[in-house]
Amino acid sequence: MGKYILKRLLQMVVVMLLVSFLTYVLIGIMPRDPIYSLYGSDVTPAEYEVIYHRMGLDKPVIVRYFNWLINFFKGDLGTSYAYHMPVMEIIGQKIGVTLYLSIVSTLISFPLGMLFGIITAVKRGKWQDTTLTLIANISASIPGFVIAIALLYLFCINWKVLPSRGFTFPWDNFGEHIRQIILPMFCLSLGGIAGITRQTRSSMLEAMRQDYVRTARSKGLQENYIISKHVLRNGLIPIITLIGGRLAGMIGGSVFIENVFSIPGMGTLMVNSVNQIDVPVIQACVLMTSACMCLAFFITDMLYLAVDPRISLK
Amino acid sequence: MNTNPETVAKKTTKQILSEKLTAFRKFMRVMTSRKIVVVGIIGTLFFILVAIFAPLIAPQDPNLITMDGKLQAFSSAHWFGTDYLGRDLYSRLVYGTRVSILTGVISTLMAVIVGSFLGMLAAYCGGIVDKILIGYCEVFNSIPGIALSLTLITLFGGGMMNMAFILMVTGIPGFLRMMRASSLTVMNSDYILAAKLSGQSRLKQLYKHVFPNAISPIIVMATQHVGMTIMMESGLSFLGVGIKIPTASWGSIINEARPYLMIDPWYVLLPCICLALLIISLNLLGDGIRDALDPSLRGES
Numbered sequence: 001m002g003k004y005i006l007k008r009l010l011q012m013v014v015v016m017l018l019v020s021f022l023t024y025v026l027i028g029i030m031p032r033d034p035i036y037s038l039y040g041s042d043v044t045p046a047e048y049e050v051i052y053h054r055m056g057l058d059k060p061v062i063v064r065y066f067n068w069l070i071n072f073f074k075g076d077l078g079t080s081y082a083y084h085m086p087v088m089e090i091i092g093q094k095i096g097v098t099l100y101l102s103i104v105s106t107l108i109s110f111p112l113g114m115l116f117g118i119i120t121a122v123k124r125g126k127w128q129d130t131t132l133t134l135i136a137n138i139s140a141s142i143p144g145f146v147i148a149i150a151l152l153y154l155f156c157i158n159w160k161v162l163p164s165r166g167f168t169f170p171w172d173n174f175g176e177h178i179r180q181i182i183l184p185m186f187c188l189s190l191g192g193i194a195g196i197t198r199q200t201r202s203s204m205l206e207a208m209r210q211d212y213v214r215t216a217r218s219k220g221l222q223e224n225y226i227i228s229k230h231v232l233r234n235g236l237i238p239i240i241t242l243i244g245g246r247l248a249g250m251i252g253g254s255v256f257i258e259n260v261f262s263i264p265g266m267g268t269l270m271v272n273s274v275n276q277i278d279v280p281v282i283q284a285c286v287l288m289t290s291a292c293m294c295l296a297f298f299i300t301d302m303l304y305l306a307v308d309p310r311i312s313l314k
Numbered sequence: 315m316n317t318n319p320e321t322v323a324k325k326t327t328k329q330i331l332s333e334k335l336t337a338f339r340k341f342m343r344v345m346t347s348r349k350i351v352v353v354g355i356i357g358t359l360f361f362i363l364v365a366i367f368a369p370l371i372a373p374q375d376p377n378l379i380t381m382d383g384k385l386q387a388f389s390s391a392h393w394f395g396t397d398y399l400g401r402d403l404y405s406r407l408v409y410g411t412r413v414s415i416l417t418g419v420i421s422t423l424m425a426v427i428v429g430s431f432l433g434m435l436a437a438y439c440g441g442i443v444d445k446i447l448i449g450y451c452e453v454f455n456s457i458p459g460i461a462l463s464l465t466l467i468t469l470f471g472g473g474m475m476n477m478a479f480i481l482m483v484t485g486i487p488g489f490l491r492m493m494r495a496s497s498l499t500v501m502n503s504d505y506i507l508a509a510k511l512s513g514q515s516r517l518k519q520l521y522k523h524v525f526p527n528a529i530s531p532i533i534v535m536a537t538q539h540v541g542m543t544i545m546m547e548s549g550l551s552f553l554g555v556g557i558k559i560p561t562a563s564w565g566s567i568i569n570e571a572r573p574y575l576m577i578d579p580w581y582v583l584l585p586c587i588c589l590a591l592l593i594i595s596l597n598l599l600g601d602g603i604r605d606a607l608d609p610s611l612r613g614e615s
Contacts (some may be wrong), residue, residue: 011452015452015453015456016456018449018453019453019456019457022453022457023457023465026465026466026469027465027468027469029469137594137597137598138594140597141541141590141593141594141597142589142590142593142594143545143548143549143589143590143593145549145552145568146568146586146589146590149568149572149575149582149583149586150583150586152575153575153579153582153583157575157576157579158579248458251458252458252459252460252461255460255553256549256552256553259552259553270461270464271464271553271554271555274464274467274468274555275554275555277468279468282464282465282468285461286457286461286462286464286465289457289458289461290456290457290458290461293456293457293458294456297456
């Protein structure tokens, strides 16, 4: 058990190192001169030479990467080309918003998705199943930003009941927060709920097909008892493993939702940086989101270990 | 699989054809057994036909700018009105179908080819090659798809072919993993053992037995992947970093239309509806193909 966790931790560190190297090298080969980007185009050749050496641009890529990595652990991710501010400061303001959105919407979509999934599986073939499955299929098929725009039009422009933009943390102004967050949260969670409903349904149906369920039925046990004691427990284990992927998906999906509702999060920052070719910020964004994702996958594996004792034997 | 001269010699071409036809009929019967899948097939065919015959269907040049006729409402001259530069929205939507479908299909096809080749390579070679390829998947899976796409766009720039390439890169790890897993399952089966014992060369085993038996989950995955890719392409174009103007893509039309949501809501909602309909149709078709190819999953999700 301890050995497995240690191995998994080590694996995570290696993957993160590779990801950081990849982002550094990929973005580093971009034809954009960091010196002109940082200090403006009126740098004299003599100054250019000095800065060139001070920034270590004369060293090979691998050395520069390690310098960058060491600075990263010191909390220095360089200076943004567009804002002329430390990248850490810019990201620090934004990452909280995105993480808040992603985590809360994951927390909303899991119980709801599992509930709907259980209903559809238990009522298989009845109208509840048909309706919920149809709704889940359709909402999983429509891109989040399309739903967001449609809702934005209905609630903010047509009926004028909700604000169309902005973000306030709940601890600053709770009423305003709820009014601003309700639409983005709904759009972000909808895809998650739909996906989890579908997966819970198939996992539950799979569990219902097992021999022990047939044995339980032939023993004459009540259907409700079979569902709650045998099917639920086994059917819901695979769903727990989806938490990591979902959280990662939410981080990705929030890019679009933040864009529609003008929420100042990582997504908006990333798109702006791509448009302005703000290399250090893009690097930092990719690294941060990947780190969140790795952590989410790690937590998933640990959860799996906690709920399914069979896995630790491997 | 009738490329092998030995089997071709045993059966006449006619027999092979009729066998294929029966298999195809059976496939189609399972596919069309659910009404909702038929809706998906019709929807997908409709959009494909629109994409192919775009120049015939579109009444105007999608990039023809008429500044005195901008943001018009529905009329007989402009079925869906005009956009903010006075371009005919209906023609732009028709041409946008091309961009969406082409990007989706091309990138998925390339990802399938590269991914399944590498997947089979990983399963076939094992050892260090396998470890490297799995590590590659691990690394790419740890970067959120959207972050990876944005990075690659920064590097290569937008535009249709670049988008197809970028979406291919993000799609490869999924196919690689799937093909590796499914090849490994096939390689452990008894008929591969029989083929080995009968002295068939490993390459022949691979293309004659492993590939045809391992490919069906890939086909299922690919049909679902096309929809996802189209979603991603329109999403990136919507963010303003994907397909470059003036090329009409549904995502970029939505992006251009956003400021006019208050004045002319249909301008924004029409491309949204097209996008939703295409992806719903593709997903229904994908479900149908999955049911027909993999009976064990029938009606499960």
